[in-house]
Amino acid sequence: MSTFVLLTITGLGLGALYFLIASGLSLIYGLMGVLNFAHGAFLTVGAYALWFTESKLPGMAVLPRFLLGALAGLVAGGVFAALVELILIRPLYKRHIEQVLVTVGLGLSTTALVVAIWGNDARTVAAPAWLGKTTTVFGAHIPNDRWILIIAAIVVLIALNAFLKRTRYGLIIRAGVENRAMVTALGIDVRRAFTLVFAIGGVAAALAGVLSGVYFSTVDPARGTSLLIFAFIVVVIGGLGSLRGTAGAAVVVGLVQQYANYYASSGLGDLSVVLLLGLVLLARPSGLSRSFA
């Protein structure tokens, strides 16, 4: 029982991490039709901004140092994403092949730049001691960082839902996902919404970068790329453009990965996720949900 509980909470934590990355991907694709292969770079920027800020504040207590580092990570991720939209994506509006080439190139070059500046080695992240401890639930000793991941994902989901439902920009984004041309035909400059969605996606991915630093205790140059693959799988399973579908798919993918790794064979988790993707594509090519949150 305790093993199952541990696997479940860990799977939910992993799913939460995937959701944080995938939510931005899904929003960006839903509104703009851009498959953003540079999304992992936003995570990398957030993670390294956390580590870099912490490394520049050696005398400070761990908690404020971590919080300042996390804040720097979120700001860096959001600003970087907004600049990517303004400088690289906007001139390539409607040119999907070029967008793919540019975003793939940016993803690869960001990793290469990080390696060139700070090397290939993983860098240790200092997090509050409580996060390294465990909480016992039904006999299972659950690492506390899992709870933080799950809570962060729930908060982001609620915040994004509230933003989409209750603000004018949310209304514009929901309408833009349905029919972008008609939104402009109502006199709305939809490009502002594009930049905003990129920035929001960048902040969420940077939060994933910060929390992955806590989860793995380190940051490394390849983290963004490796997690991005699973985030794409989550977005496709959840239905491109569907926030609710993305959240559900992230949970399923995280749990399947953990259960398969433990109950089937170690290392089978990744394969089982790809199999799940294949099954969903065969049964429901448009993903589990097409309705926007």
Add this chain to the structure above:
Amino acid sequence: MSSLLSVADLHVYLGESHILQGIEFDVSEGGVTALLGRNGVGKTTTLRALMGLVDRRGRITLTGEDVTATPTHKIVRRGVGYVPEDRDVFAGLTVDENLRLAERDTDPRYELVYDLFPELKQRGKQLAGTLSGGQQQMVAIARALLNDNRLLLVDEPTKGLAPLLVAEVARVLERVAELATVLLVEQNLGVVQRVARDAVVLDTGRVVHAGPARELLADKPLVHRLLGVGHA
């Protein structure tokens, strides 16, 4: 009468097809100008080109200013409302949200909209995708009326509607024409006869006739030749 909209040598290509082949016409201030023609001659493309929704070449002048290279949202902000052919309501948004999205003016004209379409007030919380065709048309027209537009581009508002609703739409168009200039694409010549002052006829991407609507519709052989229909 002064010209509100002036179109000169307008060309539109969609893929390999040369849809609009240098059309030219003027729309005078006030009343309804009907844009007529058989299916596929470029009426809808003309409206989309005026809105900047398709790439176009030529010269489009709105109240004396060249808007040929102006992006869609800025054309709209110059006081142009658009009611598209297939209504294009946002199916996943409620009626209220569809209207709220269209708000541009500080004082949107909800009183006018609800006076014309009282049903929309009752159905405010209903998803627009669950409305009937006629109700969706009300939403589409209401979005354009919410702001104080000078020019309304209305594309086949009676398409697919029952005869009773067609008469209702014609009544609304008459009222709308008192508030703004309307460029109307319409296949129903009964509606055109009722509301239009001027008529422009397209054929294979070119203007083949322009003049008073009443004169055109009174000339049955001409109507038959240009539009391929017998006028009842």
